[in-house]
Amino acid sequence: MSKIERHGGGMMRDRKAKAEPRARSKIASITTVAERAGVSIATVSRIVNGIAKKASPETVAKVQRAIAELGYRPVSVGRALRLRESRIVAVLAANLSNPTMAAIAASAESALRQAGYVMVLCDTHDRADLQDEYLLEMRALLVRGIVMLAAVSSPGLDDFVQAKEPILFVNRRGPGSRTSFVGVDNKQAGSEVAAHLLKLGVTQTAVIHGSLGSSATAERLAGFLEAMASEGHRLAPHHVRTAEVSDHLMIGLNATRSLLEFGSPPHGLFCLSDLIAYGAHKALQEAGLSSPEEVRVIGFDDNPLNNWLAPWLTSVKVPYREYGTAILEGLETIWSGAPPRHVLLRHHLIVRMAGANPE
Amino acid sequence: MSKIERHGGGMMRDRKAKAEPRARSKIASITTVAERAGVSIATVSRIVNGIAKKASPETVAKVQRAIAELGYRPVSVGRALRLRESRIVAVLAANLSNPTMAAIAASAESALRQAGYVMVLCDTHDRADLQDEYLLEMRALLVRGIVMLAAVSSPGLDDFVQAKEPILFVNRRGPGSRTSFVGVDNKQAGSEVAAHLLKLGVTQTAVIHGSLGSSATAERLAGFLEAMASEGHRLAPHHVRTAEVSDHLMIGLNATRSLLEFGSPPHGLFCLSDLIAYGAHKALQEAGLSSPEEVRVIGFDDNPLNNWLAPWLTSVKVPYREYGTAILEGLETIWSGAPPRHVLLRHHLIVRMAGANPE
């Protein structure tokens, strides 16, 4: 205060009164601990980090007592600055309102936490500009790794990949071939769906998909179409549809509505995500078509709620729970300097046959 | 390398070969910018932070050019260390597999991001020990604020509240009365549900709830029971149920199953979360009971998927989307030093009447 008084008046102050770092309850720093234990901060640091052979048992005991008494915990920020790397891992998700992505993010959080990391979660809303902004922000945070949970292609992303930043791609592959990846075998899954329908004798099929910019979408579609074609069934162009909206639910609804305007409905409808399938289901209901009896709807992801709310929906289950550890391992591979790997998690086709009215 | 060679062999190394901070592509620091622009780092800092009246227009131009050329962005960690406070806001959620919490977290992320903050998201799994561990970790990160998205009571939490750490409680109230809160008026909502049922002539009702440790649960229940009682309807003890599991879906399933063992089913079933309602619905189906015709099921939260998958479920809609800005405002209130406030967001009862078989 006295320093401000010197000027004699408040008019001249051109910055906000923020002045010095905020008070907040003082927390113990390594210096406090060192003083209390009567050693140097170097020794405290070594003991905290378990560097052996550098302190006598008595010293270790002294220091640990001081730590306990003061409730000391190293300030990550100091460490990060010195090491030029924090214990933070960033997860950039394309769309957190998608239950599947949210579930994968949650799984990643657990796995990262157990390994001592902290997750920063960002929603890029599938926008290239936001994604780039986030990438820069994350670099400024000195994050230890970046997990792209469904990346969109963007100039900044290319730069980061080029610069060999530690990036792991999940579900959608990264640019170029030298990127690490965790996901499912979308193409294989697509062809399994085709096989399943054919086994049921369903040959009149249609597909509804979201943006083909996503490698996952493109691969699912390719797998399905190729498997169908190899059995002699080629889908008419108007049987492979999408809609000009970004929300998958609305894609399902709108695309199915317009699909039904083209003559007789298909007997099998492959929706490239569960959300699309929900939308499709609604459109089918509107049209008085029951699923799965009249139109067999197949989704992708297998939202856990399907067991409770969508007993009519056959879906490709992706193993959310396993994503967390796979992501962690993927990051560790990157950190170890090993060449990039592609890890494919096992999926399963969950077949549900219950009618819309299950009584 | 040469330093290691000195020892002549690998046996003696007692630390991992990590040695010095990792290489990574060198990113520009404030020093680089200062040198390039031919000014001091103090000047660069002032210009970056928009401190007026301290640099001539030409200097500003020079510096900004240097910044652009180098692609400089301040390293948050350095700033955080100096200010003893980062731009990170931590969100500690009780259960990220709950779609409602995930949605609120996603909403918070957007709002925080727009205000220039970065969200760290943690899943406490409703465990006191994990929550405490996270709290300490977040303090070590020098986070600017902590959002407790459904807190569990824990010793560490009490400490933090005592220490006046900037904590905002969401959905579940914090310990003591001097804590900031954002949520809905659970009690009022509970009584509205009662009123709704009574208006429909439904007086035989039951309630299924999760842990009563949650203030939200307790308030919803109290609101409902009191409103019922005030109209002369008291629920039998076995009509207010829970189940000894943590998963809300299973609570709904198990509690409803055992409820149905007690004579005639209620005509109205208030489930204190949508997930509980989904479980209840399944149990009702098993028993051959249709909803809403025979048993009117009412949920809470109104999962966005209800419109698509649960046309039989009337539910209290909480405004997810509004949580983000409310949370941001709540934090800003705390930071401004104003006394704690309780903000109640508007809820709505969404009435759905469609039968289980909507054709």
Place this chain on the structure above:
DNA sequence: CCCGTTAGGGAAAACGTTTTCCTTTACCGA
């Protein structure tokens, strides 16, 4: 001509770590 003010900007400290050197003992073998 002198004093006071202001604009413009630099030097340096501080934030909390980790790690590299360096020093001091103590001990052991020859």
Place this chain on the structure above:
DNA sequence: TCGGTAAAGGAAAACGTTTTCCCTAACGGG
């Protein structure tokens, strides 16, 4: 006794900021 080595631990630098002082030059008023 000497030389060498190991154990134990300290001093100090560095990481990238922000901010407090401080300095200089210019300028305006008396």
